[in-house]
Amino acid sequence: MKRTILLFAHVCVAFFLNAQVTKTVNVTAGGLFSALTSVELSTVTNLTVSGTLDARDFKTMRDNMPVLADIDLSSVTIAVYNGTEGTGGTNAIDYPANGIPQYSFFSPATFIAKTSLKAFTFPTSITGIGKYAFRSCTGLLSITIPSSVTTLEEYAFRGCNNITSLNFASPSSLNSIGNFAFELCSKIGSLDIPASVTTIGRNAFSNCTGLTGLTFASPSLLTSIGNNAFNECRNLTSVEIPASVSALGQGAFQNCGGLTSLLFSTPSALTTINSSTFSGCTKLASINIPSTVSSIGSSAFYNCSKLVSIDIPTSVTSLGEEAFRGCIGLTAVNFSTPSALTTIGYNAFNGCNKLASVTIPGSVTTIQDNAFLNCTGLTTLIFSTPSSLSTIGYYAFNNCSKLTSVTIPASVTTIGEQAFGNCSGLSNVIFSTPSSITSIGRGAFVYCTGLTSVTIPTSVTTIERSVFFGCSGLISVTIPASVTSIGRDVFYNCSGLLSITTQKPVPVDLSSSSNVFYGVNKVNCKLYVPYQAKTLYAASNQWMDFSTITEMPGFKLSETAFNLASDEGSAVSVNITSDVTWTASSSQGWLSASPSSGSGSDTITLTAQANPLLVARIANITISATGLAPQTITVTQAGAPKVMDIEAGGLFSALTALELSTITRLVLTGTIDARDFKTMRDNMPMLTDLDISGSTIAAFTGLGGTNLNAGSYSYPENAIPDYAFYYSGTGTIKTSLKTALLPSSLISIGHNAFYNCNVLTSVTIPSSVNSIGNGAFAQCSSLKSMTIPSSLTSIGQSVFYGCSGLTSVSIPSSVTTIGNWAFYNCTGLTSVILPESVTTIGNEAFYYCINLASVNIPSSVISIGTGAFSMCSGLETITAEKLTPVDLTSSPFVFYNVNKTTCTLKVPFQVGTLYAAANQWNEFTKRTELPGFKLSATALTLNAENGSNALITISSDVDWLASSNQDWLTVSPATGNSLNEVQFTAQANLSVETRV
Template identity: 30%
Template sequence: MKIRFITLIATMICSSNVWGNFTIDQLTYGVSSEENREVYIADCKDTVTSVTIPNTVSMYGKEYSVVGIGENAFANCTSLASINIPNSITTISDYAFYNCSALTELTVPGSVTGIGKEALYGCKSLTTLHIMEGLDSIGQYAFWQCYALKDIYVSPDNPKFCSEDGILYNKDKTALLKHAPARPNTTFTVPASVTRIHECAFEDCKSLTSVILPQNLTYIGCRAFSYCQALAEINIPVNLQEIDDEAFGNCRSLTSLILPESLNKIGNRAFINCSNLHSVQLPANLTRIENSTFSNCVSLTGINFPETISFIGGNAFASCSLTQVTLPSQIETIEEYCFYNCKNLTSVSLPADHEINIGKSAFEGTHIITFYCKGTTPPVAADAFSWTNLQYSALFIPSQSVEAYKATEPWSKFGYVEDIESHATFFDVDTIRYRGENGTATAIFNADSWATEVVVPESVTQNGNLYTVTGIGNNAFESNSMSAIRLPQTITRIGNKAFFYCNSLQSIELPEQLSEIGEEAFYNCQSLQTVTIPESVSEIKYQTFAGCNKLEKVHVPEGLKRIHSNAFAYCSSLTAFDVPAQTDSIGNGVFNACSALNAISVSPQNTKYTSIDGILYNKTSTQLITYPAGQTALSFTLSDKVIRICQDAFFGNTCLQYVYIPNSVQEIGSRAFNSCVSLDSVRLPESLTEIPDYTFYKCQSLRSIQIPAAVKRIGTAAFYNCQNLASIRCEAINPPVIDLLTFNFVPTDIPIYVPQESINRYKEAEYWSTFSNYQGIQTGICNMNSSKEITFNQGLLHNPNGLSIQIFDTSGRLIYQGSETTIHLSEKGIYLIHYQQKTIKVSF
């Protein structure tokens, strides 16, 4: 029936002398002493509106004195408006009138000696309290949330308590127990005799704007001034020693505090939610700041810590507006969430060497720009910056400790590591963060990543110092939503990934003085259409413009020396490229999957490279470097001058169906035919000793492959996802080394043609053993008779019945397998056609 229940046995009293409860009218009684015939009020009906407690009650022919009001006796009787307590009552127990929200007045008779803790908690309509002469103890929080209480009267004959102007004190007025919260006064002077202010003494005194405390005050109790929301001014006396938990919590008008040197303890949540508190002076000898002491003091912008502080508790400054924090030299512990959500906190400094432990999320939600660790040993702070992006923040540490910090989380997450003796400075101007030193600045981060247009200024000012903006830092505008950016002519360097994944960037004018563009600087800028690279740039680095799939034209400087790997990979709208005269180094895969690129031209004055039919070679044409992915020819025959096919040479060409590689070729680079999805067949040279990693990766139309006898190794994923392979002919006596991925997603039941004497070797070799259909290589001619089923005329072989046939050259290489009705043999020579256990010879 009630929220709180007493722990006595709830059985009805019977004719024997067993103690129990019984109900008369609206009240339930419990026997406290059968011998003395004494009972107490144990419970009451919730709906009661008015109660008169009798002096005595009779039950089973016995008369009992009513001597107490038990725990929770009237708890949650929310309709109870009045009660008459007789002089027989000696105790009012804990929670006795808990949440009797309609009770307006209460007289505690002279017979009552004690009121329990929280006895009147939540009596929100109680306006007047009369205390008679016998009361000598009042429990904690007895009058908590009695918001309407206006007057407290104490009998002059009471030896323990007194009242003055409706305010409750102990008898000698050294302790102030309760200032009635509904009193209309706006100012109050605490009597000079008072040395202690008890818990909740002024709680919810919403009219108070100013309180003057006596000089001899030594203690302010728990929640003493809590929720005094109009309290704007209070003097803290010089002899105060302790401010207990939540003493000034939610004093939202309090603006400043000067705490005396005598103060040696500030409790948990002492000033929590003091939202207008902007200035606090801490005592010089304070050693601890407890949990949530200044939590949510959103106007607090600065704090000076005494050097004696060794401990700062959890949430101590959570959600404050601190901008800089310098921790004292004696600090040892910074508890979890200490500076959580201090969104304006940009700079933190830790002292020199001694062990410091920083708790979980201590700096989560901050806006750290610079963090100074003066100690050579990294503080223990594994999760101190949870969910905080440190990529554009600077860590200043002793130069000899760089490796130690880089090897330790979270310090390894800082994007910039600086010598603590450095003159570098980091600062924000508008939405852009800069690193400044010696009069120049580099833009390193843009906080407004959703801005559609960005202007980088020519110069910025910080603390009166002028900095010329000369650089765009690594990742500075990564994943920004800008469609345009204006750079000043003072810019000389653009860092790695500076505009990485700026998908909406349509245009950018690169400054004439620009000398360096970093790796992946414009990676995946999918809206960028044209770029003019200044003459001062000498190299295009790794993947600088990779993934710019709308980039149609690139103007490169005549002085360009180097183009690094994948510089323009997947630029699917790029149609042409001119290699300047001075370019002497072109990396692998520069034009990978540039599906519209049909020609690469080279300046005739270039001494390193040449172009033949739009195909890029080295100057002597012995190395084929790039066969443009946009060329539309169905077949291609390499010149016998070529000895090397470079890495990624044919990458991503979707038109080629057949490639003839002469025996002059000694090496094929990795990924050479990667993603050539239309490639049907390819002739590999006899001199080949290795088929490197990913060579024919995802060549999904490849139907057959003949692996020369000299091949010793076939690399990882060399034929990965060649799902339409119908046969493999491997002439090597000893199975080439392969791995798990070499033929991944190739059917395992296709014919594998190997030398007859090597079948068992292949069946037992690692990973070759996954294939199940091994057949010995057929040599010689079974039948030289002419054929009615197959006819041949000037390089065209006719197979009108669609028979399954194999075509070999005179060296025994399988060059075709299938059942097409018309087959074109592109090279003159002698061929052996095998079908239906027959072999015929043709030539042209």
């Protein structure tokens, strides 16, 4: 009996689960839940509603009616609602009128969708469908969007993977389809986008894998198709993009593997084909890119393996990286003329192995790395003329193994690493002239085994490593005189080389570039070198390995650059050594060469007319000989000096704007002050040579001087003002100033006066100067030597800081103090002799003078500052003349990083033990005593009697001589060496006065 009842119960349950329960109800907004009984809520499958609904009622249908399958809201009006009881969650949300609420049938709390829902009839009055409204409603089979709908928000039907029919009622008002709106609706078979739609959001139909037909109703208003909008619609076969579309997003049709036909309606508004837009469309055979497109993005047609040909319109300016990479069926790329294309991107045509011919437009400036890498079918490469190409990137044409010839445009400045590497069929490389190329990149022609000869352009300065590595077919190569650097392995295994011609008179130094000619038969291969250069090559690293070094006929110039004064008849002579007939011609009428021709060695005199200009001018003398590269002598004639007599503060107003901007040489007489120095510093950018030796510097107080950070400031007379040629406020420096002649009345040079005048080569400090301010010549790295006047008693802080070009300095015996950092980082100094007057050497005074080999510290020095000779790693000898070592206990690091094992410390005779025990001095392991002598006493007292005498002991390792400055005192013996006793004997003192 129990079994029968249980079976009956199961049958009843099954009946109710499959039965359709229909309910028709008229409600007011928010009243659906109360209008239905609890049984109806749990059993109704088909619901027809009239009246007014709001978001609360949609929540009831979603959360309280578990078997609801068919909803008809055609007679419903949707009311506005603001509150916490709607579909969007527990926060107060505004739900607009006439809109299917957000999250209508997809819970934001549980992420559970209304999977029971199979059919839904929209109200005829709705204008919008909210975000996530039907997301993942996998039971839905068909949807018709009413004509009143204007907006379809993001994720509205995402994941409704059983929808087979999607219709937009006509006439549609829809203008936007939101992001991800129909993503993963994998059974939609065809789609007709209404003409009213202006925007299709990103991923709107991505992964609609069942989509086979896509049409856009006309006349379409569509302007934007978003990123990945139709991505992975693998069965889509044809698309015609409306003419109105101006933006086609990244990956819009990516991986539409079934797409065979793609058309752009004309006249198109499209300006950009974005990244990956058609990437992976493996059946796409052709495409008409609109003439309005200016940019083709990265990977735009990546792996479109059936694409046979492509026409790039004249409007395209850039072709992005990997744009056509992997288009293995591509046989032709046509760039329409006149082209606006400037850049062919990284990997743009990588692996297009059927591409046979390419003509690069003249507008292209850059071919980026790997652009045509592995285009193994490429036989013809043409660069249109005139070409603007400047850069051929790394591996740009690498492994284009069938390429036979290439002519590099004259505009190219750089050929990147392995740009033509492994082009084994390449037999001919021509560099158009006049070439602009300065560097041939590493391995640029590596393993171009078919290459037979190369003439490197005269513009090239650098041949990087392995450029012709493995070019076994190379027979001859010409290296121009312009080359200054050749990398390692450049001609490695160029086993077929028979001749190398180098036009450089002085061999390129190969000591840091190993194996440059490894594998070249140096017995069979002849090295041809310039006239009179054989001896140099025969003695130079790796060049000397060639058995046959032959000098070519030619000529040699003693100098190739000269500077002339501005005066009439300024002349210079250059020696020409020659075994050929030559001619000399001038590029300017103001410079003549005499003789202008010859047939052997001679002296050519170059004579200039007076330069009437205030600016320097340049002329070239070209020496030519038949069959030889011409050589050029460059002559720079100084501009005429501007000579002026001015009153203090009047320089700026005395010059025109043109003069201020062009004067190179200036001679001033009269009176000047700090305002005039400011004019020279800030308003005369070309000033190179300044002569104020005939002027007087007046005092000035006020604004407008050189010290702009101080406001009103007092500048003393007869002084180069502080910051005369350096503006500390902006860090502006006088980079043009080369020479300065200063007034003989000058007393002082102000702080930072010439700071960082880094081309200043000559300045003479008058003997009247008694003060030089801190940093006065700091960072004047072109100063070679400096004579300090005897009127100076101290060298202030940082005066010559960073004068790296300073090789010698003469310090007068008047100087007692060398200030902190005085010669800091003077890396060119090799030796320093300090006069006996110096008592103080400041902190880090000679810090990092790394080429300082010797220094002499006089006996007068009583103080040496912290780090005074720190980092002087080149020191070989230090001579300390003081009998008692200077105490360094309060001055750490005096000799830091001086090699105390190899540097010799020389000290006075018989005081080595004192230095061996003294702080820091004792760190030197090589100490030697200077030759000399030592007295047991330096003062004696004798009585007045005749014959009164006293003895001292002289310890010595040199011959010595003793003499008296008074007749009444005799010395015996008067000469000696080694250890001697010396007697001093006096005659009677008849005076009551003590005598000395």
